[in-house]
Amino acid sequence: MPTPPIDPTTTSAWQDLSEHESTLRPDLRAWFADDPERAQRMTLQLADLTVDLSKNLVTDETLALLARLADEVRLTDRFTAMLAGEHINVTEDRAVLHTALRRPADAEPPLVVDGQQVDDDVQAVLGEVFAFAEKVRSGEWTGVTGEAVRTVVNIGIGGSDLGPVMVYEALEPYVADGLEVRFVSNIDPTDLAQKTADLDPTTTLFIVASKTFTTLETLTNARLARQWLWDRLIGEGRIEDTDEDRRRAVANHFVAVSTALDKVADFGIDPANAFGFWDWVGGRYSVDSAIGTSLAIAIGPDAFGELLEGFHAVDEHTRTTPVAQNVPFLMGLLNVWYVNFLGAHTHAVLPYAQQLHRFPAYLQQLTMESNGKSVRWDGTPVTTQTGEVFWGEPGTNGQHAFYQLIHQGTRLIPADFIAVANPAYPLSDGGTDVHGLFLANFFAQTKALAFGKTADEVRAEGTPEEIVAARVFSGNRPTTSILAPALTPSVVGQLIALYEHITFAQGVVWGIDSFDQWGVELGKKLATDIAPAVQGDAAALDAQDASTRALIARYLELRR
Numbered sequence: 425m426p427t428p429p430i431d432p433t434t435t436s437a438w439q440d441l442s443e444h445e446s447t448l449r450p451d452l453r454a455w456f457a458d459d460p461e462r463a464q465r466m467t468l469q470l471a472d473l474t475v476d477l478s479k480n481l482v483t484d485e486t487l488a489l490l491a492r493l494a495d496e497v498r499l500t501d502r503f504t505a506m507l508a509g510e511h512i513n514v515t516e517d518r519a520v521l522h523t524a525l526r527r528p529a530d531a532e533p534p535l536v537v538d539g540q541q542v543d544d545d546v547q548a549v550l551g552e553v554f555a556f557a558e559k560v561r562s563g564e565w566t567g568v569t570g571e572a573v574r575t576v577v578n579i580g581i582g583g584s585d586l587g588p589v590m591v592y593e594a595l596e597p598y599v600a601d602g603l604e605v606r607f608v609s610n611i612d613p614t615d616l617a618q619k620t621a622d623l624d625p626t627t628t629l630f631i632v633a634s635k636t637f638t639t640l641e642t643l644t645n646a647r648l649a650r651q652w653l654w655d656r657l658i659g660e661g662r663i664e665d666t667d668e669d670r671r672r673a674v675a676n677h678f679v680a681v682s683t684a685l686d687k688v689a690d691f692g693i694d695p696a697n698a699f700g701f702w703d704w705v706g707g708r709y710s711v712d713s714a715i716g717t718s719l720a721i722a723i724g725p726d727a728f729g730e731l732l733e734g735f736h737a738v739d740e741h742t743r744t745t746p747v748a749q750n751v752p753f754l755m756g757l758l759n760v761w762y763v764n765f766l767g768a769h770t771h772a773v774l775p776y777a778q779q780l781h782r783f784p785a786y787l788q789q790l791t792m793e794s795n796g797k798s799v800r801w802d803g804t805p806v807t808t809q810t811g812e813v814f815w816g817e818p819g820t821n822g823q824h825a826f827y828q829l830i831h832q833g834t835r836l837i838p839a840d841f842i843a844v845a846n847p848a849y850p851l852s853d854g855g856t857d858v859h860g861l862f863l864a865n866f867f868a869q870t871k872a873l874a875f876g877k878t879a880d881e882v883r884a885e886g887t888p889e890e891i892v893a894a895r896v897f898s899g900n901r902p903t904t905s906i907l908a909p910a911l912t913p914s915v916v917g918q919l920i921a922l923y924e925h926i927t928f929a930q931g932v933v934w935g936i937d938s939f940d941q942w943g944v945e946l947g948k949k950l951a952t953d954i955a956p957a958v959q960g961d962a963a964a965l966d967a968q969d970a971s972t973r974a975l976i977a978r979y980l981e982l983r984r
């Protein structure tokens with residue numbers, strides 16, 4: 425029997441937070457005016473990340489109560505249990521050890537979980553991935569005609585796609601010249617068709633990335649890719665149309681990453697060309713496992729190693745820092761404050777870094793697949809709201825799209841603003857540093873959201889009285905600002921680990937298993953059941969409900 429979760433609403437901290445909320449009148453203007461130390465006191469350092477929490481709707485008392493809540497639900501104990509390999513993924517009876525993927529090779533004491541020498545296994549696979557990456561990068565690994573690889577196509581979905589693609593985009597300046605990685609995820613055949621349209625099969629390497637190696641989208645795309653490879657190589661006279669040549673083509677142009685190496689072999693990929701990992705790495709926590717093989721090829725083992733160091737630095741901060749100064753835990757607790765006490769339904773993540781343009785999409789899986797749950801880890805119903813909707817787009821694009829609602833809408837939307845001081849592409853416009861101009865927006869937005877603009881200030885600009893109200897900004901719209909020196913591999917690792925542990929903290933307060941994802945199963949099963957109906961099987965069509973039946977029938981009418 426798992427240790428039952430502690431119902432947060434029964435803690436004294438929760439009762440005190442409720443009372444505190446009922447009397448709190450957030451007033452960031454007054455709070456800053458009355459307390460010159462507020463910004464400094466509420467700005468914390470997390471490895472290379474400077475994290476300013478001061479523009480949140482909290483006082484020192486709020487933060488102290490949230491820290492007490494963390495103590496009462498035993499947040500730190502559960503983090504320690506996770507690091508030690510306890511089976512905190514209760515519904516799947518698994519350890520949760522993504523943090524082990526980035527432990528230094530010489531970490532002491534060695535981590536042994538369920539009889540497995542975890543550190544040794546992690547280092548062994550990392551060594552294989554790095555050796556393979558070096559072979560591809562140096563041209564030692566060739567396609568079936570002896571050509572070096574120029575394009576890597578990663579085929580995967582969910583955690584086997586979102587992490588790698590996000591990091592690839594974030595670290596694009598680190599990608600080796602002459603190498604490109606493309607990512608195919610969607611079972612919509614358009615995705616594969618478009619991504620392969622202009623590729624040379626002789627210089628293309630496919631990585632089939634799937635933890636389970638059963639995912640419909642990935643296996644379908646892998647088969648389509650294999651067919652594309654054969655058709656193109658045979659069509660161009662590069663190989664003969666024989667079983668032996670087809671086998672050689674797959675051997676040279678396909679590798680796999682999976683926990684199910686037997687299924688990899690069934691697909692026709694030589695297990696010698698496959699990189700493993702373990703069931704204790706959740707899909708959405710797997711970018712730093714062999715799932716990152718495409719990245720190791722693109723940015724090289726050294727940069728990949730720095731990425732892992734960045735993750736580890738945040739793991740160490742989270743492990744060793746008291747809650748009151750613990751950045752991931754405090755940010756998770758702030759999210760609890762907004763969701764459960766101030767009624768927020770969503771949370772915006774707004775990177776002021778074009779290279780982080782896939783970061784919000786990545787976080788959507790991390791946060792919502794983890795914490796979108798209605799029962800706790802012992803199967804009892806949750807006692808509070810859980811899992812807010814995460815969303816966002818890079819600034820300044822978002823400013824010209826949805827910021828209106830954040831500034832003046834009726835809903836409370838806490839937002840994280842992320843920026844880097846030194847750009848990868850420092851351009852100047854007639855002597856003006858464009859990055860500075862860009863970041864002026866980052867600073868301006870959080871300032872406008874916090875402090876707003878009063879009716880008197882609007883009037884003082886000579887605004888006609890009838891439109892004064894429309895031009896007032898209430899302020900008191902909470903933000904956290906995260907500023908990094910530059911988008912280095914380490915910083916990217918730090919950002920990911922930060923949000924992993926924010927997600928963890930929220931899950932512990934809510935008492936949910938943040939590491940299963942049963943909610944995606946029903947749709948997968950129904951798609952399999954419905955597939956024959958869509959292919960024209962009358963009995964399968966008849967078995968559907970009236971709406972679904974009519975929709976499929978209409979589809980079949982429209983389909984040429």
Ligand code: F6P
Nearest residue numbers: 581582583584634635636639707
């Ligand atoms: O969407 C459900 C899910 O299981 C994710 O958790 C996972 O990242 C994704 O599918 C892909 O799974 P796999 O890596 O096993 O193909």
